[in-house]
Each structure stands twice: as structure tokens, then as C-alpha cells.
Amino acid sequence: MVEQQPGGVVTRAVATGSPRSRTGALRAGAQQWQRAVGVVLVLGWVVWLACALLALPRPVSAGTLEQDLAAGRVASWHPVLLDRHEESLFQWVDRREPSPVAPGSEVAPPERRTVGYLVDGVVGRYRVVDVTGVGDELAQRMRDAGVPLVLPLRGDPGTVVPPDVERWGAVALGFAGFLLVVSGPRPTRGTRWFWFWLLGLPAGLGVLAYAVLEVLRPLPPHVPWAVPQGRMGGWRGFLVLVLGGILLAGGLDALGSWLGPAWTLPR
Known part of the structure; x- marks a missing residue:
């Protein structure tokens, strides 16, 4: 906008709300x-x-189970199945996913049976023995140690945060x-x-x-x-x-x- 001032001086004023200022405001808002x-x-x-x-189960060895039993950290246990599957095409690892089953279930072949158990604490309290073929021996070991058998409800093993x-x-x-x-x-x-x-x-x-x-x-x-x-x-x-x-x-x-x-x- 151009204005004529007294004395013949011409001034130029930039109107507020010009396209440049609006663009800058939009860019700042987007940032x-x-x-x-x-x-x-x-x-x-x-x-x-x-x-x-x-929430996630921790795969452990049979030796870790013995250490937890000796320390009195095991609160309960239940039988599980281990299924091998590729979680991602580009992850290059096989992950063993535990599936709770009822004791003596006919769909639980011996080569896939193992045990899952809960330990005292909050972080990583659900553990699964990542050894197949010895499920019956591990279950008997839990019974001998006096650990109570507690079946999970609706796939929730009892962690602080449900796996879902x-x-x-x-x-x-x-x-x-x-x-x-x-x-x-x-x-x-x-x-x-x-x-x-x-x-x-x-x-x-x-x-x-x-x-x-x-x-x-x-x-x-x-x-x-x-x-x-x-x-x-x-x-x-x-x-x-x-x-x-x-x-x-x-x-x-x-x-x-x-x-x-x-x-x-x-x-």
C-alpha cells in the first residue's frame, strides 16, 4: 500500500496478513x-x-528354573506348548511362543511340552523353560517342590500387564x-x-x-x-x-x- 505524505514523501507500508506472513505462520504451526x-x-x-x-514371557533354561526353585522365587506353574514360527520375514530369528494347555491334554505331544511359571516380582515374572521333550519331568519337578499348579485364565499367565x-x-x-x-x-x-x-x-x-x-x-x-x-x-x-x-x-x-x-x- 502506497501513501502520499506532506512534503511529497512517498512511503510504502506492508499490509498485515500478507501471503508471506501467513505462509510463515502456517509453516511454524506445521513444525x-x-x-x-x-x-x-x-x-x-x-x-x-x-x-x-x-508382559512378555522370558525363555529360560532348566538350570535357571532350578535356581529359581532353590531361591524360593517360583509362585506357580502350568504346562505349556512351544510352537516355532517366524515372527517376521526380515528378523531372521525363530521365536518360541508358549500356549497354555490343560494337564494331560491329547493335543500336547511330548516333544513340545514344557512348563511356564511365575516368579515373585514385577518385571519379567512369567518364564517358560525353553527345552522341549522333558515336559513331564519338569512337571514332576514342580510337584515335588510343592509349587501350586495354577492354570491361566484366557491366556493371561498373571503378569502385571496382560500380553494382549x-x-x-x-x-x-x-x-x-x-x-x-x-x-x-x-x-x-x-x-x-x-x-x-x-x-x-x-x-x-x-x-x-x-x-x-x-x-x-x-x-x-x-x-x-x-x-x-x-x-x-x-x-x-x-x-x-x-x-x-x-x-x-x-x-x-x-x-x-x-x-x-x-x-x-x-x-
Whole structure:
């Protein structure tokens, strides 16, 4: 807007609410929402990890069972079946999932029978002896030690957090990460394909990495990696998934062996 002032002086005033100022306000608002989404995703991962530590069964050896019995930590037990299945195509591990069964059930072949038991405490209190073929011997050992037989109700072994809560939390966390990778802001460190592959890393670490590195702390536009030619692509993401998944799975197992079965982190 141009105004004529006394003395022939011409001044130019910029009207409030110009397109440039509105664009800046919208950009600032979008950045605030992006940071809020990143914080919620990180907090969601922390909550899921806590639920996993409280709910997931811990595979232990027969020696660990004997140690728990000797220390008087075993509160109850029940027979379970061990089923082997691949939890994820790119996780490269087989996980044994315990399924509670009734004693003497005809659908419980001896080569798959073992026992699950609860110990005193809060974290990692549900443990399953990861040895098949000795279920009858382990059950007799529990009876000889005077441990009460308590069958779980509706698949809940008696943990502080039911396993279904952890399972659905993992689904929600993975789905939220997938939606952000597919339809969220353009990533700055890697392409969408790069982050798509990394979502398969163990323990939800791919979702956590995306929330921190792309949602909360994206690279500024002048950084070379922020241009499309400099970002990490899908093939590199696949290699990181394979190699990183193997290393992380081994690291989590080693950490669990060092910290003990109660603090074994989920994959």
C-alpha cells in the first residue's frame, strides 16, 4: 500500500496478513505439530517397551528354573506348548511362543511340552523353560517342590500387564510409524523406502530412530543429505535392516544374558 505524505514523501507500508506472513505462520504451526507427533511417538515407544518388559514371557533354561526353585522365587506353574514360527520375514530369528494347555491334554505331544511359571516380582515374572521333550519331568519337578499348579485364565499367565496389551501396543506403534513414513513430511536423511525397511528393526528401534532423526530433528535444507540425491535409499535401508537386525538381535540376547532373564529386552 502506497501513501502520499506532506512534503511529497512517498512511503510504502506492508499490509498485515500478507501471503508471506501467513505462509510463515502456517509453516511454524506445521513444525509445532510435527514436534508434537514426534514426542508422542517417542513416548509411545517408551510405554510399549515398559509393557513388553512386564508382559512378555522370558525363555529360560532348566538350570535357571532350578535356581529359581532353590531361591524360593517360583509362585506357580502350568504346562505349556512351544510352537516355532517366524515372527517376521526380515528378523531372521525363530521365536518360541508358549500356549497354555490343560494337564494331560491329547493335543500336547511330548516333544513340545514344557512348563511356564511365575516368579515373585514385577518385571519379567512369567518364564517358560525353553527345552522341549522333558515336559513331564519338569512337571514332576514342580510337584515335588510343592509349587501350586495354577492354570491361566484366557491366556493371561498373571503378569502385571496382560500380553494382549503389549501385542496391540506393538501393532499401534508399528502402524503409526508406517503412516508417518508413507504420508508424513519428506524425510531428510533417507528416502521413504529407506525408512520403510528400517521399521522392521528389533524392539521397535526403527520407529524410534525415525521419530528422533526425521520428525523431531530433521536436517535443515542446506545440509547435503537433505537433497534427494544425497539421501540414503531403499537398498541401503534393506542392508541396514539385515545387518542391523542380526547385530541388534545378538546384542539383545547378550544383554539379556548379562542382566538376567527378568530384564531380557524384547526383539
